[in-house]
Amino acid sequence: xxxxxxxxxxxxxxxxxxxxxxxxxxxxxxxxxxxxxxxxxxxxxxxxxxxxxxxxxxxxxxxxxxxxxxxxxxxxxxxxxxxxxxxxxxxxxxxxxxxxxxxxxxxxxxxxxxxxxxxxxxxxxxxxxxxxxxxxxxxxxxxxxxxxxxxxxxxxxxxxxxxxxxxxxxxxxxxxxxxxxxxxxxxxxxxxxxxxxxxxxxxxxxxxxxxxxxxxxxxxxxxxxxxxxxxxxxxxxxxxxxxxxxxxxxxxxxxxxxxxxxxxxxxxxxxxxxxxxxxxxxxxxxxxxxxxxxxxxxxxxxxx
Amino acid sequence: xxxxxxxxxxxxxxxxxxxxxxxxxxxxxxxxxxxxxxxxxxxxxxxxxxxxxxxxxxxxxxxxxxxxxxxxxxxxxxxxxxxxxxxxxxxxxxxxxxxxxxxxxxxxxxxxxxxxxxxxxxxxxxxxxxxxxxxxxxxxxxxxxxxxxxxxxxxxxxxxxxxxxxxxxxxxxxxxxxxxxxxxxxxxxxxxxxxxxxxxxxxxxxxxxxxxxxxxxxxxxxxxxxxxxxxxxxxxxxxxxxxxxxxxxxxxxxxxxxxxxxxxxxxxxxxxxxxxxxxxxxxxxxxxxxxxxxxxxxxxxxxxxxxxxxxxxxxxxxxxxxxxxxxxxxxxxxxxxxxxxxxxxxxxxxxxxxxxxxxxxxxxxxxxxxxx
Numbered sequence: 001x002x003x004x005x006x007x008x009x010x011x012x013x014x015x016x017x018x019x020x021x022x023x024x025x026x027x028x029x030x031x032x033x034x035x036x037x038x039x040x041x042x043x044x045x046x047x048x049x050x051x052x053x054x055x056x057x058x059x060x061x062x063x064x065x066x067x068x069x070x071x072x073x074x075x076x077x078x079x080x081x082x083x084x085x086x087x088x089x090x091x092x093x094x095x096x097x098x099x100x101x102x103x104x105x106x107x108x109x110x111x112x113x114x115x116x117x118x119x120x121x122x123x124x125x126x127x128x129x130x131x132x133x134x135x136x137x138x139x140x141x142x143x144x145x146x147x148x149x150x151x152x153x154x155x156x157x158x159x160x161x162x163x164x165x166x167x168x169x170x171x172x173x174x175x176x177x178x179x180x181x182x183x184x185x186x187x188x189x190x191x192x193x194x195x196x197x198x199x200x201x202x203x204x205x206x207x208x209x210x211x212x213x214x215x216x217x218x219x220x221x222x223x224x225x226x227x228x229x230x231x232x233x234x235x236x237x238x239x240x241x242x243x244x245x246x247x248x249x250x251x252x253x254x255x256x257x258x259x260x261x262x263x264x265x266x267x268x269x270x271x272x273x274x275x276x277x278x279x280x281x282x283x284x285x286x287x288x289x290x291x292x293x294x295x296x297x298x299x300x301x302x303x304x
Numbered sequence: 305x306x307x308x309x310x311x312x313x314x315x316x317x318x319x320x321x322x323x324x325x326x327x328x329x330x331x332x333x334x335x336x337x338x339x340x341x342x343x344x345x346x347x348x349x350x351x352x353x354x355x356x357x358x359x360x361x362x363x364x365x366x367x368x369x370x371x372x373x374x375x376x377x378x379x380x381x382x383x384x385x386x387x388x389x390x391x392x393x394x395x396x397x398x399x400x401x402x403x404x405x406x407x408x409x410x411x412x413x414x415x416x417x418x419x420x421x422x423x424x425x426x427x428x429x430x431x432x433x434x435x436x437x438x439x440x441x442x443x444x445x446x447x448x449x450x451x452x453x454x455x456x457x458x459x460x461x462x463x464x465x466x467x468x469x470x471x472x473x474x475x476x477x478x479x480x481x482x483x484x485x486x487x488x489x490x491x492x493x494x495x496x497x498x499x500x501x502x503x504x505x506x507x508x509x510x511x512x513x514x515x516x517x518x519x520x521x522x523x524x525x526x527x528x529x530x531x532x533x534x535x536x537x538x539x540x541x542x543x544x545x546x547x548x549x550x551x552x553x554x555x556x557x558x559x560x561x562x563x564x565x566x567x568x569x570x571x572x573x574x575x576x577x578x579x580x581x582x583x584x585x586x587x588x589x590x591x592x593x594x595x596x597x598x599x600x601x602x603x604x605x606x607x608x609x610x611x612x613x614x615x616x617x618x619x620x621x622x623x624x625x626x627x628x629x630x631x632x633x634x635x636x637x638x639x640x641x642x643x644x645x646x647x648x649x650x651x652x653x654x655x656x657x658x659x660x661x662x663x664x665x666x667x668x669x670x671x672x673x674x675x676x
Contacts (some may be wrong), residue, residue, distance in 0.1 A: 050518055050519065073519050074521050082512045084516040086511075088321045089317060093314070100310040101310070101520045102521060143516070
């Protein structure tokens with residue numbers, strides 16, 4: 001269990017974390033979601049005892065991150081955002097190095113990493129620096145798991161990895177969770193938020209909301225409309241200039257539109273856009289996704 | 305114990321896989337020993353003399369013959385014109401001008417004394433003073449001969465005088481290479497040790513691997529040993545390699561004990577590696593390490609007495625050398641290899657190096673933190 005109480009941290013004059021409090025339950029897959037610079041990495045580095053907070057407390061399985069840092073290091077597996085294994089050592093050398101410094105062997109905990117490691121085992125004599133992005137990820141995860149940690153902390157593990165590898169990676173995390181490991185993972189991708197048990201939406205060093213992905217979406221009360229036409233750029237501009245619209249932003253092929261009046265129907269929007277001479281119009285009401293909620297939260301709308 | 309073994313193994317693998325590093329480790333001793341030792345010689349040979357003999361007498365020719373007979377001098381040109389000689393001196397075609405005045409022989413006979421003039425190019429002060437000394441000894445030799453001949457003293461009743469004969473100890477033939485080789489070897493060991501250790505730790509920072517390493521339960525001392533021992537071994541191997549070259553190529557005598565030499569080498573390296581590690585704990589990139597290491601190395605080497613005797617430095621510089629590890633190591637290298645000094649002769653150096661080693665190392669350990 002991870003318990004974070006009112007953590008503050010600033011670098012020079014920049015407040016990186018402004019009183020973060022959250023709890024991650026045992027065996028939970030918890031996601032920290034937020035854009036770059038939200039403070040996700042800073043928070044994780046504090047938890048990993050690599051950084052000391054200015055204020056507040058944090059506990060990992062009851063151990064204080066400042067006082068008991070030595071025991072925490074034995075207990076937690078960490079995968080930094082940047083690939084930080086030895087590029088000039090082979091896959092196998094990296095793994096046995098980290099096993100050894102944690103006072104264990106590959107054989108001893110092979111069970112835990114088998115599913116992941118078998119995928120890179122054919123390349124075990126290849127230098128880590130010569131692996132593809134997805135394989136590097138798997139190796140880093142293996143190294144973080146080799147000492148059988150109770151808690152796993154992953155900092156943006158899927159950034160820069162292709163869609164297939166990303167999916168595989170999340171499947172692996174789910175499997176690890178089933179083995180009772182508490183997992184804290186950060187990601188800038190909203191679609192990955194839905195895969196977590198609970199998420200904390202973070203922005204500019206603050207937690208905007210903590211809940212299950214489903215409930216976060218449920219609590220979003222505003223109506224959401226999707227619109228598209230031949231001229232998407234002009235469409236969004238037009239919508240933003242209409243006084244009845246609260247926000248409009250591009251989302252894939254559509255523009256997601258939040259009207260100020262929740263009662264607004266798709267027809268009304270369509271008429272307005274036809275009046276603006278848009279061709280091939282499509283307008284319909286949609287159910288909001290987590291990304292919509294996040295966009296709403298970021299723009300300061302807390303009406304949900 | 306298993307941990308430390310594996311850490312060492314990892315460091316060695318990394319050094320061996322780094323082709324550039326490996327090449328440097330092998331090329332550096334070769335280059336330094338085979339090129340630098342020869343280049344940094346102070347042996348005075350082939351000094352070009354310009355003779356302005358305005359007397360052209362028996363006596364003046366006798367003096368010139370003395371110069372010609374010396375292995376150090378080489379009569380480059382001669383004329384009656386001092387102006388021409390000065391031009392050659394300015395163009396650096398001649399190193400010095402010997403001017404014999406027109407009434408040389410006459411004054412010698414009549415007044416029993418005469419002067420000659422030496423004009424020496426003193427851009428290189430060291431060389432100039434060496435030329436002066438050599439010239440003096442040639443002229444005094446000539447003097448002696450003149451006295452013997454002109455006074456025609458009876459053979460069995462020679463004039464009273466002090467004869468001196470010299471013998472150069474520890475380097476009987478004044479082979480400058482014997483003096484330089486141990487000094488160059490000290491530089492070699494310093495470069496290898498300081499750069500390798502400094503670059504290595506900061507490389508882990510640059511690659512981000514330090515982040516992963518810091519969350520492991522590796523103990524500080526294990527980490528430090530892992531960063532020290534491999535480079536200590538490599539630097540000592542290079543010292544051995546360099547000594548073999550010095551022995552084979554320059555026939556450098558190694559009078560003292562090799563065990564003592566390598567023991568001191570290890571002690572010295574602890575200090576050097578400690579400083580390298582310390583530099584890498586206060587820097588973020590390999591570039592910064594290069595700059596700072598280079599600065600320290602320049603100062604240490606030039607102050608340490610490789611090229612110029614420490615005894616002729618100003619007093620404050622000599623005091624400053626008390627904290628200069630390379631100063632002690634150069635002394636030790638020269639004393640052990642040329643003189644055969646034993647541990648008893650080097651007690652003071654031993655204590656100084658120990659203190660320096662402990663200080664630099666403590667500084668590095670103190671600065672290295674797993675938490676930023």
